[in-house]
Amino acid sequence: MNKPGIPKNLLLATAAMLACAATQAQMTPVGNWHSMDEKTGELKSLIVIADKGGVLNGHIEKLLRKETDPKGVCKECRDDRKDKPMLGLEIIRGAKQVEGKEVWESGKILNPKNGKEYTLRMTPIEGGKKLEVRGSIAFFVRTQTWVRVQ
Template identity: 65%
Template structure:
């Protein structure tokens, strides 16, 4: 009886912990916030593109001044002239060995068309995501919020 109770307790704990563990990944839907105004700008969906490589697509624009048919005029690669909604912003990020950090990929800023070296770190139990874009020693970090 005691053994059955302890097994049930372990299974219950594992079931309760699984959703929390599953959230310690950048995969999911995120809302990014404007650094200057504090307003939500967009929702970005991050997915595994295969082999543990993550990709992120701008799913929804939330800015008051967002135009539904706006394209990436500033992009200089294959994304030039493509609609912002549906645009791949994150490419090639992989989980660093032994850490809850994803790096090695690039993130596009569609406002200026530049690609930055990417580092993503889930924080606060996966409720938020620190997203750092950098060129050399210079960069900036945004905190994105998970959309439930």
């Protein structure tokens, strides 16, 4: 139903722009993600990635494995995160978008199990429904696919 005084084509154009903006907003790592065990497919954790001035950081919001101690700490961490609680632990630091691409790099990702930090690359895939998370040290590369939580 068209409102008086508002041209129909303006309403359609506005609706189309809003739909595009909603789609584009999903093509970012910012948001809530489930990490999964590659071997079993079991959910491991809920990760929240936030943008602070164009720099992305992410932390563990919730531990989802049954056998995981919710009061556990990062015993293997070697920096300021040593002995910090796993809940709230910042595992992604300093990722920035590559100019002109839907790729975020230049950051680090922490594996709390071994305390090692890896060079990070994150790429939204499947229209932003999934996130390809790649960590690397020298020639060793490991890629996980995280699933967006709505």
